[in-house]
Amino acid sequence: MQPTTKFRKSSPIPLLFILAPFLVVLVSYVLYHATTLPSIQLPEIIPAVPLHSVTSYVNYSLAELRLSEAVRIPTISKRFDEFTSDDLEHLKRFRGFLEREFPTVRNALNWEIVGGHSLLLSWKGSEGVDTNLPILFCAHQDVVGVDNPGDWDFPPFSGAIKGGFIHGRGTLDVKGMLISQLVAVEALLKAGYRPKRSFYLAFGHDEETIASEGSKALRNLFIERRLRFKFILDEGLPISNRMFPGIEAPLALIGVAEKGMMQLHIRARSSGGHGSMPFSDNAVHMLSKAVSRVADIKPKATLADGPIGDLLQSLAPEHPWLLARAVLGSSFLAEHLVRILPAKVSPGLAAMTRTTLATTQIRGGLGGNVLPNDATASVNCRIRPGETAEEVLHYVAKAIGALIVDADQRGSNDTAFSPLTIWYNCDGPRGCDPSPVSSSNTEAYRVLAGSIRHVYDNALVAPSLLMGATDAATYKVVSDNIYRFQPIRLWPQDVARIHGLNERIATKDLHDMIGFFITVILNADNM
Ligand SMILES: [Zn+2]
Structure with a gap:
């Protein structure tokens, strides 16, 4: 039996014919926009005194x-x-x-x-x-x-x-x-x-x-x-x-903001025991799982709150490549580019547009034949404008299932009921939040x-x-x-x-x- 018209799969060809004029107009507009982008470089200022x-x-x-x-x-x-x-x-x-x-x-x-x-x-x-x-x-x-x-x-x-x-x-x-x-x-x-x-x-x-x-x-x-x-x-x-591919002129970058910096500390505790009977909880195993989950967290990449959108807009008219001008010069396209571009392709741009989390230190274990009952890791967090240290603390704690404690409570027995705890301290005058x-x-x-x-x-x-x-x-x-x-x-x-x-x-x-x-x-x- 033939399927009814209602369920017949529509051919992509007519759809393409319908969309083609719109696509042509859209691509033409983007290319026209890219070729006519005016430079937004500020003029030199000559001092009044020679x-x-x-x-x-x-x-x-x-x-x-x-x-x-x-x-x-x-x-x-x-x-x-x-x-x-x-x-x-x-x-x-x-x-x-x-x-x-x-x-x-x-x-x-x-x-x-x-x-x-x-x-x-x-x-x-x-x-x-x-x-x-x-x-x-x-x-x-x-x-x-x-x-x-x-x-x-x-x-x-x-x-x-x-x-x-x-x-x-x-x-x-x-x-x-x-x-x-x-x-x-x-x-x-x-x-x-x-x-x-x-x-x-x-x-x-x-x-x-x-x-x-x-x-x-x-x-x-x-x-x-x-x-x-x-x-x-x-x-x-x-x-x-030559920090940006394609840009040959020297590029003077004025830092209008700095990322926040926070050291997160994660602690795992267990009952411990002898290495010959490794059937109870092991603090190092627990901590390893937590650290591995931290590595899987993908903080949001965006141009929304920091100055990098302005940086790309400044570079767009100066760029010799038409495609680069089209993408960097459009806030819509640039925003989507930073969201989908894998961090490995451009680690610099990736770090400028998102919070980064790097586990930098790990400690634990007392001896070769002792099941560790206490292990800690430190995670260096660089926080992008638009996020706060508290927000980062909360989403990391949620991802690894840790209890948030105050820095001065970290060794307290009050927290002993939770095998995994997390805290940060912010002692310096700069604070942990981005500027x-x-x-x-x-x-x-x-x-x-x-x-x-x-x-x-x-x-x-x-x-x-x-x-x-x-x-x-x-x-x-x-x-x-x-x-x-x-x-x-x-x-x-x-x-x-x-x-x-x-x-x-x-x-x-x-x-x-x-x-x-x-x-x-x-x-x-x-x-
Ligand atoms: Zn210095």
Whole structure:
């Protein structure tokens, strides 16, 4: 029997004929849109005072020597309660070195020691801080340690100047920027420049620790003095080369937000026993299952709440590939791309658009023949804008079936009825949540972008998201406009030098960074 018309399978051909005109119109529209995308790069801002009239006061060879000497003082970061007398001596020496090397700045600016070892330098403008909000530049005096000094091409605390580079720990992170800021202010003072607006320089002493006591003390001082800043510029993203396939021009990324950072702790407990009779619960087995479930969690990828949508929109008109322009330039297509693109295809983009969970430590077991009754794991969580630490804690706890406990309850017998517990602690002043997202549609952002485009001829500028944490996160209560940017040209192979082996800065980058800070000060004073 023939099926009735009602149930006959319809042929796809007529359907295609019906849809074809719509598809043609849609594809034509997307391609037309892609080919006519206008550039949204901001124009360069030329300082009112000619740059060379100030840079003529910069002694670039001396600036290199000063950075070299700064590197030779090993101000290795520690928690405040772990500083040895040697460490404190190094910090003291570093402060003494700055005062000795920059007498012009020392005499013209107010120098204060804050929180024991951090420095706050205030350059008073001719107008009050209430009528003309001041600007804050940040850097830090401390550096991370070195595990394997013998593997370095040049000893890590030698500050060797060779082959167009200054070598050593802290050159990139971030003594190069600290010295550049001071040289820029020194040159402006020598050129007789007197700002209308006040400028502050804050140099923390333990930025590389979560405790970051220096930034906490500085922030408290700003609050006490009712200081608010027009904008804050801290270390952050670089001028990257070839980080995005197809984009040949250097790309200056201004970090307008940073991801949150939380360490989750998972603990499994069981009754234990002898290894010869492994039939009771085993804490390591329980913990392994929990850790494996954490690895299976797929946090949502989205462009909705962070700055990455704006980054892609900035890149779209500059991209040479039509398909890339079409996808990146359409928020609809770009959103779907980040949702379906496997993280392995573009780990960088994946990390920028979602919360990431990485189990980094695991401990448990007492002996080879003892069934473990207690095991713990730590999960490093980097939280995207739009999510909070509490939300992440809850969905991880649900996925592994763990009881959420307070950090101070973790060893308590009250929780003994649950074999699996989870908690986090958030001690530092930055908190665990992602920072607020500063707008890229402000006068302050335009001044930064315009100054970058003045100093770095062909650079594109775009807002982006910082994966790591900076002192800037501590200062969110004293400014709405917090930007994280360090003008160093970084190639993909150089990224590992930061906190890693053979850290170095190109002398040209140091020179240009001085020009950048002079330009920003002049342009920001004219806002
Ligand atoms: Zn740093």
